[in-house]
Amino acid sequence: xxxxxxxxxxxxxxxxxFLPAIAHAVMEADPAGLTTGKAIDIxxxxxxxxxxxxxxxxxxxxxVAINMVWVLITGFLVMFMQAGFAMVETGMTRAKNAAHxxxxxxxxxxxxxxxxxxxxxxxxxxGLGPIATLGGTDILNQEFSxxxxxxxxxxxxxxxxxxxxxxxxxxxxxxxxxxxxxxDTTATIPTGSMAERWKYVAFFIYGLxxxxxxxxxxxxxxxxxxxxxxxxxxxxxxxxHVDFAGxxxxxxxxxVLALIGAWILGPRIGKYNKDGTPNAxxxxxxxxxxxxxxxxxxxxxxxxxxxxxxxxDLRIAVVAVNTMLASATGAIVATLWMWLVRxxxxxxxxxxxxxxxxxxAITAPCAFVNSVSACIIGIVSGVLVIEAAFFIEGKLKIxxxxxxxxxxxxxxxxxxxxxxxxxxxxxGDGWNGVxxxxxxxxxGDGGQFLASCIGILxxxxxxxxxGFLVFKLIDVTIGNRVAxxxxxxxxxxxxxxxxxYAGVKMDKYGETPMSR
Amino acid sequence: MKLIQAIIxxxxxxxxxxxxxxxxxxxxxxxxxxxxxxxxxVTEQFRGREFKVDLLPKTKIEIVVHDDQVEKIVDTxxxxxxxxxxxxxxxFISTIETAIRIRTGESGEVAVD
Numbered sequence: 001x002x003x004x005x006x007x008x009x010x011x012x013x014x015x016x017x018f019l020p021a022i023a024h025a026v027m028e029a030d031p032a033g034l035t036t037g038k039a040i041d042i043x044x045x046x047x048x049x050x051x052x053x054x055x056x057x058x059x060x061x062x063x064v065a066i067n068m069v070w071v072l073i074t075g076f077l078v079m080f081m082q083a084g085f086a087m088v089e090t091g092m093t094r095a096k097n098a099a100h101x102x103x104x105x106x107x108x109x110x111x112x113x114x115x116x117x118x119x120x121x122x123x124x125x126x127g128l129g130p131i132a133t134l135g136g137t138d139i140l141n142q143e144f145s146x147x148x149x150x151x152x153x154x155x156x157x158x159x160x161x162x163x164x165x166x167x168x169x170x171x172x173x174x175x176x177x178x179x180x181x182x183x184d185t186t187a188t189i190p191t192g193s194m195a196e197r198w199k200y201v202a203f204f205i206y207g208l209x210x211x212x213x214x215x216x217x218x219x220x221x222x223x224x225x226x227x228x229x230x231x232x233x234x235x236x237x238x239x240x241h242v243d244f245a246g247x248x249x250x251x252x253x254x255x256v257l258a259l260i261g262a263w264i265l266g267p268r269i270g271k272y273n274k275d276g277t278p279n280a281x282x283x284x285x286x287x288x289x290x291x292x293x294x295x296x297x298x299x300x301x302x303x304x305x306x307x308x309x310x311x312x313d314l315r316i317a318v319v320a321v322n323t324m325l326a327s328a329t330g331a332i333v334a335t336l337w338m339w340l341v342r343x344x345x346x347x348x349x350x351x352x353x354x355x356x357x358x359x360x361a362i363t364a365p366c367a368f369v370n371s372v373s374a375c376i377i378g379i380v381s382g383v384l385v386i387e388a389a390f391f392i393e394g395k396l397k398i399x400x401x402x403x404x405x406x407x408x409x410x411x412x413x414x415x416x417x418x419x420x421x422x423x424x425x426x427x428g429d430g431w432n433g434v435x436x437x438x439x440x441x442x443x444g445d446g447g448q449f450l451a452s453c454i455g456i457l458x459x460x461x462x463x464x465x466x467g468f469l470v471f472k473l474i475d476v477t478i479g480n481r482v483a484x485x486x487x488x489x490x491x492x493x494x495x496x497x498x499x500x501y502a503g504v505k506m507d508k509y510g511e512t513p514m515s516r
Numbered sequence: 517m518k519l520i521q522a523i524i525x526x527x528x529x530x531x532x533x534x535x536x537x538x539x540x541x542x543x544x545x546x547x548x549x550x551x552x553x554x555x556x557x558v559t560e561q562f563r564g565r566e567f568k569v570d571l572l573p574k575t576k577i578e579i580v581v582h583d584d585q586v587e588k589i590v591d592t593x594x595x596x597x598x599x600x601x602x603x604x605x606x607x608f609i610s611t612i613e614t615a616i617r618i619r620t621g622e623s624g625e626v627a628v629d
Contacts, residue, residue: 278565279565279567280560280561280562280563280565280566280567281562282560282562282567283562338564342564343561343564343566345561347561347562347563347564349562349563350563350564386564389563389564390564393563393565403563
């Protein structure tokens with residue numbers, strides 16, 4: 001009896017699972033997906049019988065839809081880079097500051113976002129003009145400019161505050177998401193160079209400043225139709241300052257802020273001996289730093305290919321491959337440079353810096369160069385990042401625990417120079433309103449290289465001065481630096497109220513090295 | 517009654533323990549310690565800067581035995597813990613005044629077994 005019931009139940013389950021499948025086959029399901037999507041799916045007044053205009057509208061709508069999905073998904077990838085930054089910075093610093101370093105990387109995301117939402121986006125893109133790949137509606141059309149030498153110098157946008165009014169538009173929201181995560185990348189770079197000694201409240205205020213003013217203004221000059229973008233149209237310098245995905249707008253800005261911040265803050269206790277020689281302060285979790293590096297490299301597939309703002313622009317394949325090639329040569333050359341030239345070991349933390357340096361350097365030129373140039377750009381960045389890190393630590397005596405300045409600042413500048421040198425004239429027709437493709441110095445356009453140099457100079461001067469003012473203002477009002485006893489104890493408990501690794505005994509690296 | 521204190525490499529603990537079991541060594545205590553001898557630690561590097569780790573992790577074994585067992589146990593430890601390289605460790609032997617077994621209250625040589 002018992003056995004019979006069991007068989008009945010089994011037979012019942014079997015028919016429930018498989019009978020519907022058989023029934024579907026009769027109703028012409030499409031398991032291979034070959035015939036799903038027909039005329040009936042085109043939006044039309046008479047379903048299934050679209051007029052030619054309705055077909056054309058649908059094609060246009062689909063193109064914009066593909067572009068918008070691309071912008072959003074690559075934006076989501078870039079958002080995840082915040083996790084990469086958090087892991088690299090925390091892994092390369094000490095266990096006693098883990099909660100504090102993580103908490104800075106955590107809160108820069110919401111803080112920067114709200115600043116960018118309230119006014120940063122409007123300052124940066126308020127005068128952008130039509131977003132060609134996302135429907136081209138001319139809503140963001142207010143740029144504050146001045147007239148110099150009979151030319152118009154766009155300085156900042158004035159439309160789109162709080163994404164309200166006319167800015168309540170799907171294309172503009174997509175652009176906001178994508179650009180917001182880029183801004184957050186910039187904002188989180190200085191938390192690395194200033195780690196292990198920065199007051200949390202000072203960081204909080206900085207987070208708002210970078211999202212509202214510092215990043216958006218320079219960003220407007222390059223990506224929002226401002227004066228650096230117009231150097232080509234106004235003064236005949238190539239296509240003006242060309243920065244495809246942000247070697248200058250994102251990384252150099254972050255790198256310059258990281259340098260100024262770390263300089264004003266001063267080195268960690270025990271970093272330098274009385275004679276000025278630096279001590280090693282080993283990070284507590286290299287596996288975390290390596291995983292963070294991979295998260296960043298993965299996010300970069302959003303960062304660079306996403307910057308077409310168009311999934312229908314098939315250059316994205318070239319952009320993606322150039323990006324990975326430069327990261328490879330950057331990592332290999334940095335490793336070999338440490339191993340064979342600088343020290344006797346390959347040094348995992350410098351490997352990470354090398355891969356990131358290659359990625360930062362290829363960010364501006366990725367769409368304009370061929371694969372061999374991408375490899376060369378990565379090779380240079382691998383040497384540059386290490387020599388820069390040693391120079392900043394040994395000669396400038398600026399303590400940058402994670403190498404943020406060497407990676408983002410120096411290689412950001414190199415990426416811009418590389419665009420002005422290696423752009424091969426196969427892409428970028430009409431870039432910044434100048435007809436013809438983008439060509440670097442090696443391909444016959446010296447003006448393009450000059451525009452790149454001006455772009456770098458403008459970044460150093462503007463971000464440097466404004467960054468200095470912001471950090472200095474915080475310094476004289478609430479102070480940037482924690483008390484020495486808190487720094488020695490570790491910032492986790494005095495600043496955050498809890499240890500990052502509660503209940504775990506610190507190992508020998510938890511200590512602060514004693515200056516000789 | 518002697519106390520044998522052997523400082524050995526961490527990774528040699530398993531072999532030393534097995535060798536001591538094989539000669540029926542009565543009991544032992546194991547400690548994780550930090551220290552250095554003549555070698556004065558090792559040099560590591562982080563971001564291209566070298567730093568000295570002068571206290572290295574080692575394992576200390578303590579065994580209390582009758583006087584006539586000392587030679588055999590010391591030989592066993594030396595054989596099992598030897599790699600013929602710097603940092604193999606050292607053995608110290610000292611005299612113990614007495615021993616007491618807590619369960620029975622017995623004292624002297626009989627408490628060692």
